[in-house]
Amino acid sequence: MTRISIYLAIVYILTINECTKIFHLSDCDIKYVIKKTQEVKLADCENRGLNFIPQNLPGDINVLDVSSNQLTAVENDSFVNYKYLQELILGNNQIEYLASGSFKGLYNLDTLDMSHNMLDLSKAYSAEIFVPIKNLTKFDIRSNMPQPIDFEKDFIYPDHVFGVLSELSFLGIDMMPVPQFGSGFSQMTNLHELHFQSCYLVSLSNTTFQAFSYFLQELSLTKLSTKSRKDGC
Numbered sequence: 361m362t363r364i365s366i367y368l369a370i371v372y373i374l375t376i377n378e379c380t381k382i383f384h385l386s387d388c389d390i391k392y393v394i395k396k397t398q399e400v401k402l403a404d405c406e407n408r409g410l411n412f413i414p415q416n417l418p419g420d421i422n423v424l425d426v427s428s429n430q431l432t433a434v435e436n437d438s439f440v441n442y443k444y445l446q447e448l449i450l451g452n453n454q455i456e457y458l459a460s461g462s463f464k465g466l467y468n469l470d471t472l473d474m475s476h477n478m479l480d481l482s483k484a485y486s487a488e489i490f491v492p493i494k495n496l497t498k499f500d501i502r503s504n505m506p507q508p509i510d511f512e513k514d515f516i517y518p519d520h521v522f523g524v525l526s527e528l529s530f531l532g533i534d535m536m537p538v539p540q541f542g543s544g545f546s547q548m549t550n551l552h553e554l555h556f557q558s559c560y561l562v563s564l565s566n567t568t569f570q571a572f573s574y575f576l577q578e579l580s581l582t583k584l585s586t587k588s589r590k591d592g593c
């Protein structure tokens with residue numbers, strides 16, 4: 361009898377361990393999908409109520425989708441376990457803080473979606489933040505800026521920070537009332553598509569887009585918002 365209960369207790373402990381493991385892994389679904397004729401490994405963590413970046417996913421994932429969660433910050437070294445990531449989707453959270461070492465280790469990243477968050481481009485971001493991901497070709501950071509207080513003041517985009525991203529071919533960003541794009545943007549010589557979310561735009565001049573490459577093929581100013589949120593469009 362005693363032996364049976366010990367046995368049962370052991371089985372019970374094993375079962376609990378097994379359950380915890382499955383529970384943690386089941387935060388996200390691991391799938392294989394075809395992207396540009398290539399099979400990639402995707403961790404789908406969309407809409408799981410997460411307020412942290414999961415650290416227990418397979419180290420060889422190529423796509424991480426953490427969109428529509430409750431993230432408010434990206435801390436240093438958040439992705440160092442996922443060095444094969446090509447695409448990172450952080451859209452639709454409430455991210456307002458990016459540590460300067462947030463993207464460390466993401467040397468293969470090609471696409472970054474940070475749209476629909478609360479990042480303020482006028483905050484002092486250090487130029488080093490994008491250095492690990494300077495090979496990025498697609499970057500979407502639209503629908504982030506808070507409603508401006510002063511609609512007449514020039515807004516100087518932090519070109520020393522963005523200029524690092526010289527391989528970009530697609531950039532989506534918020535347009536401020538009186539935008540000023542510094543010379544750092546002229547380093548984006550591969551830029552083909554430039555999309556502005558222009559909720560607050562008041563004035564453009566003949567020099568506004570001067571810094572951007574002559575090779576630009578598509579420039580859009582959109583007032584349409586997919587989310588009726590704080591962006592007030």
Ligand SMILES: *[C@@H]1O[C@H](CO)[C@@H](O)[C@H](O)[C@H]1NC(C)=O
Nearest residue numbers: 436437459460461462464488
């Ligand atoms: C994050 O890393 C940077 C260096 O990449 C360092 O300067 C900074 O102090 C770190 N921040 C925190 C909160 O540890």
Ligand SMILES: *[C@@H]1O[C@H](CO)[C@@H](O)[C@H](O)[C@H]1NC(C)=O
Nearest residue numbers: 466467468491492493494495
């Ligand atoms: C960018 O890509 C080039 C060539 O593909 C590679 O040599 C370089 O190490 C990459 N840079 C970074 C920061 O990953």
Ligand SMILES: *[C@@H]1O[C@H](CO)[C@@H](O)[C@H](O)[C@H]1NC(C)=O
Nearest residue numbers: 564565566567568569570571
């Ligand atoms: C821009 O327009 C102003 C007048 O509004 C003109 O004096 C200036 O030469 C123009 N600059 C360019 C680069 O076309």
